[in-house]
Amino acid sequence: MSIKIALQFIQQLRADDGLKNRFLALNDSHNLENFVKLGSEVALPFTVEELKTAHKHDWAMRWLLYNIK
Numbered sequence: 001m002s003i004k005i006a007l008q009f010i011q012q013l014r015a016d017d018g019l020k021n022r023f024l025a026l027n028d029s030h031n032l033e034n035f036v037k038l039g040s041e042v043a044l045p046f047t048v049e050e051l052k053t054a055h056k057h058d059w060a061m062r063w064l065l066y067n068i069k
Contacts (some may be wrong), residue, residue, distance in 0.1 A: 006046035006054035009039045 013019050013035075019042065026034045032048045039046055046054070 002046065003050050003054045003057065005044050006039070006050045007058060009035070009042070009044045009046065009051075010054055010058050012042070012044070013038075 013023065019038070022041075023034065023038050026038065032051055035051055036046060036048055039051075
């Protein structure tokens with residue numbers, strides 16, 4: 001398990017409508033454990049803490065991308 005894998009999952013979830021629909025079908029409470037469960041189902045295992053760290057990195061990278069002038 002790693003932060004890199006969690007980042008891959010975030011990118012895949014953003015790009016793949018089928019994966020988004022699978023996540024939404026899990027239930028209506030969007031908790032982090034559901035992200036971890038779905039990640040495991042698509043062979044991308046990570047922990048809640050790794051997901052939190054990956055999310056911070058993802059936002060920081062996107063902020064840099066859109067705010068560099």
